[in-house]
Amino acid sequence: MNWLTDNKIPLGAWMENFVDWLVIAASGFFDLISIVLETMIVSMVDMIESAHPLVVIGIILVGVWFLHRSIGLLVFITAALLFIINMGYWVETIQTLVLVVSATTISVLIGVPIGIAAAHRPWLYTMLRPILDLMQTIPTFVYLIPTLILFGLGYVPGLISTIIFAIAAPIRLTYLGVSKVPNELLEAGLAFGCTKSKLLYKVELPAAMPNIMAGVTQCIMLSLSMVVIAALVGADGLGKPVVRALNTVNISQGFEAGIAIVLVAIMLDRICKSPSAKSEG
Amino acid sequence: MAVVTIENVDIVFGDNKAQTLPLMDKGHSRDEIIGMTGDVVGVQNASIEVNEGEICVLMGLSGSGKSTLLRAVNGLNKIARGRCLVRDGDNMVDMAKCDDATLRHMRTHRVSMVFQSFALMPWLTVLENVAFGLEMQGMPKTERLIKAREQLKMVSLDQWADKKPDELSGGMRQRVGLARAFAMDTDVLLMDEPFSALDPLIRTQLQDELIELQRRLNKTIIFVSHDLDEALKIGTKIAIMESAKIIQEDTPEQIVLNPATEYVENFVAHTNPLNVLLGNSLMTPLSELAIQNDKVIMENGMWLELTDEKLTSVQNLEGEVPTVSWTPNMVLDNIPNNAIFIVPANIAMRDAVNIRYHSKHFMVLEENEKCVGILNDHNFYHALLGKHFGRDTNAA
Numbered sequence: 001m002n003w004l005t006d007n008k009i010p011l012g013a014w015m016e017n018f019v020d021w022l023v024i025a026a027s028g029f030f031d032l033i034s035i036v037l038e039t040m041i042v043s044m045v046d047m048i049e050s051a052h053p054l055v056v057i058g059i060i061l062v063g064v065w066f067l068h069r070s071i072g073l074l075v076f077i078t079a080a081l082l083f084i085i086n087m088g089y090w091v092e093t094i095q096t097l098v099l100v101v102s103a104t105t106i107s108v109l110i111g112v113p114i115g116i117a118a119a120h121r122p123w124l125y126t127m128l129r130p131i132l133d134l135m136q137t138i139p140t141f142v143y144l145i146p147t148l149i150l151f152g153l154g155y156v157p158g159l160i161s162t163i164i165f166a167i168a169a170p171i172r173l174t175y176l177g178v179s180k181v182p183n184e185l186l187e188a189g190l191a192f193g194c195t196k197s198k199l200l201y202k203v204e205l206p207a208a209m210p211n212i213m214a215g216v217t218q219c220i221m222l223s224l225s226m227v228v229i230a231a232l233v234g235a236d237g238l239g240k241p242v243v244r245a246l247n248t249v250n251i252s253q254g255f256e257a258g259i260a261i262v263l264v265a266i267m268l269d270r271i272c273k274s275p276s277a278k279s280e281g
Numbered sequence: 282m283a284v285v286t287i288e289n290v291d292i293v294f295g296d297n298k299a300q301t302l303p304l305m306d307k308g309h310s311r312d313e314i315i316g317m318t319g320d321v322v323g324v325q326n327a328s329i330e331v332n333e334g335e336i337c338v339l340m341g342l343s344g345s346g347k348s349t350l351l352r353a354v355n356g357l358n359k360i361a362r363g364r365c366l367v368r369d370g371d372n373m374v375d376m377a378k379c380d381d382a383t384l385r386h387m388r389t390h391r392v393s394m395v396f397q398s399f400a401l402m403p404w405l406t407v408l409e410n411v412a413f414g415l416e417m418q419g420m421p422k423t424e425r426l427i428k429a430r431e432q433l434k435m436v437s438l439d440q441w442a443d444k445k446p447d448e449l450s451g452g453m454r455q456r457v458g459l460a461r462a463f464a465m466d467t468d469v470l471l472m473d474e475p476f477s478a479l480d481p482l483i484r485t486q487l488q489d490e491l492i493e494l495q496r497r498l499n500k501t502i503i504f505v506s507h508d509l510d511e512a513l514k515i516g517t518k519i520a521i522m523e524s525a526k527i528i529q530e531d532t533p534e535q536i537v538l539n540p541a542t543e544y545v546e547n548f549v550a551h552t553n554p555l556n557v558l559l560g561n562s563l564m565t566p567l568s569e570l571a572i573q574n575d576k577v578i579m580e581n582g583m584w585l586e587l588t589d590e591k592l593t594s595v596q597n598l599e600g601e602v603p604t605v606s607w608t609p610n611m612v613l614d615n616i617p618n619n620a621i622f623i624v625p626a627n628i629a630m631r632d633a634v635n636i637r638y639h640s641k642h643f644m645v646l647e648e649n650e651k652c653v654g655i656l657n658d659h660n661f662y663h664a665l666l667g668k669h670f671g672r673d674t675n676a677a
Contacts, residue, residue: 188400191355192414192465193389195381202416206404 019146034151037102041155044098045236053090057081064271073270080263089238089260096227096237096264099155103162103223108216111167115174115215116200125175132168140165140229148233158230166222170215177211178204217272224265238264283366284469284501285331285354286373290363292349295320298361311524323349323358325525331518333468336495336502338516340509340548346525347505348473353377354503355392355471356384367391367469389418393465397474399454401446407457408433408442414465432460436490452483459491463498472504476511488514509548513537513557521545533557554664560628563664564646564654579643580657583621592645592652595621604645607632613639621645626653634661 022030048056060081061074084093118125143164147157181204189203205212231239238261245254293301297318304314311322324346331337339347352358353365353376360377367374369391374383393414401410408429415425433439436456438449446454455475462470476484488511495502506512512519513533520530521544529541537557540546567590570577577585583597595602605616607624613636622636626648633656636644643657 182400184396184398184400185402187352187357188394188396188402188413190357191388191392191394191471192461193385193417195385198417202413203402206402209404 015146019149023149030150034154034156037156037159038154041098041102041159044102045095048094048098049091053081053085056094067271076270077267080267084260084263087256087260089241089257092236092238092240092257093260093264095235096224096239096261099159099162099227099230099235099237100220100223100268103159103166103227104216104220106159107163107167107219107223108170110163111170111215111219112174112212115171115212116178116204118171118175119178119204128171132171135164136168140226141232144229144233153234155235157233158227158235161233162223162226162230165226166219169218169222170212173211173215173218174208177208177215180211181207217269220268220272221265224261224268228261282333282368283330283373284333284368285329285337285503286364286366287327287329287350287353288364288366290327290350290353290365290377291325291361292323292346292353292358293320293361294323302362322525324353326363327522327527329520329527329530331501331503333501334499335517336504336515337518337520338504338506338512339520339522340506340512341522342507344524345522347507347522349525350522351471351473351503351505354469355388355394389414389465391467392469392471393462393467394471395455395458395462395473395475397477399446399451399458399478401454401457401461403446406443406445407438407449410446410457411460411464414461418465429460429464432464433457435463435494436460450483451479452487455479455487456490459487459494463494468501470500470502472502474505474507477507484511491515509536509552510556513552521548534559534562538562550667554667555631555634556629558630558664559626560624560630560633560646560656561626561648561653563630563633563660564626564656565660566654567652570655577655579655581642583642585645585652585655587652590651592623592647595645607636607644616640623647624656630661630664637661 057078061077064073064077081093084090114128118128140161144157144161147160147164151157151160185203185207186199189199194202227235227237228239228242231237231243238257241253241257242261244250245257291302291305293305295301295318297320300318301314301320301322304317305322305325309317311325314320314322327346327350329337339350341347349358353360354367356376356379363377365376367376367387369387374387374391376384376387379387401407402413405413408426411429411432412425415428416422418425420428430439430442433442436459438453438456438460441449441453446457449457455478458475462472476487479487492515504512504515506515513536516533518530519533519536520527521536521541522528523542523544529536529545531539534557536545537549537552537554540549567577572587575587577587579585579595581597583595583602585595586593592604595604603617603620605620605622607622607628609632616639618640619642620640621642622640622644624633624636624644624646626646628646633644637656637658643655645652646654646656
């Protein structure tokens, strides 16, 4: 037993060495990513902040009406956003929304192609599965540390951590959707002369769309839950007041910020439920 | 003119083809080969030729390889050995060996397919589904929608054009499947048990529609079915498959008259011969009748008077019995029911039974103006009981 504890496998040290090596070898690369993403997010936040809140609400309402044509949803969103302004969390809400939307967009842009590739190559999915499990189960605080070192304080480490945490959903659901396209539809596609790419765009993707949309919805929700934690590495947003409230045992501030997060979550959930993905709930 | 020629085709599912093919040649059975190499023999040494305008039915129980063979014709199944030639203008293209571009050309312009489970895209409207293949042909959008609408009209579904497939009944969905295949204007049509998933009335109706469409369009059709009645009704040629092999290939009538094996015989025993058999295979030929002084003695004190095998009159003790020459689509109600019918030798059994029901007498069969035999109740019972199997009489 002593021998076992005496000869500890230096797993942590290996990881640390790896991150150190990354910092030295590829710092330019990470700095570039950091600058590009930071600039993108900050300028988006600035742009939305500079507009009058009521104008922003108006634009959101028009968009939602276009998607869902539901009066009830419009009333709820108006009430929720006005309540958030009243609580004084408008700026934080905008920051959070921008972070969530950016994280989701990047996750989907990367995750959907990976999901499709995995569905076409069983060996790739066999390799991916443990990695996806790892990304989703490892406590999120753990990979905040290396991202913090690689990308510095601010939005970007939060964004990257969020993507790592949330990207598994679109990958898994795209894989599921594409791999369970009924064989007869594939045969019909081929029999009528689809090329590989036509088969993908005209048969596989439309057939998998309900699943892919469910993956996007899940990705948004996971991003939102992660964005709060991202406040720990300096990402602005609704997570900041929560963290501050925790540190100062401030019940009222914690509760108010918490409610704002819940409202944002409900709004995003309702908006994301596209009419075609109803069955997936 | 052969449009599809299948020559010694083997289809094997699995990764050990190099070991499986020699085992097949040595005559090992399908079950033995699964045990030895893990490969499944889908089709073994199948050869068949389908000519222009023919409907060739591949018949067999599930797992006999009929759908597998069908899918070789448009390259959905890989051929391990042998050739599958499909006509493309003046060339015959080997689907087993052609490159991707040729394969796609054949699929968009020469061979289209109808599926058992319809295989319509649920996110497209009925009209867009019919236009699906046309899109793959590269036809511009407005043009293909116009053409798709014409095809829908042909299967009388034009008022359903903007519905989604799941709003249609099974029979309507398969009509959409037919329209999608016909829209391609291909010479060859592959049909994989297209009517098996439908209830019997709708199935009969669609079979009739297909026969009617075929009369107008004259395609070359390869049709897979597990129902011999359907095969006999639709097919101009039937190939019966059992455990990956074609065991008999013949015309519908020959399949019913001379089943090659017990397996085929079991199928035939459960079919209705009325639609298939012809008078000359049912009749008692003249040579088997007792002829004395050019007279043939019949039932009820009647006899036939012959001169040089030509029927001159039918007599009984009271004198001459009236005779009627039957023609297809004749209305029987106006004909006195004591008359004896003279019918062509290739009369369908259904028509003959109808005549017998009306006249209550035997009938005389003629070919080239000569009397070749007679048909009476005994001949009908013989056929209905399946006693006409070549094999049965030999065995007895």
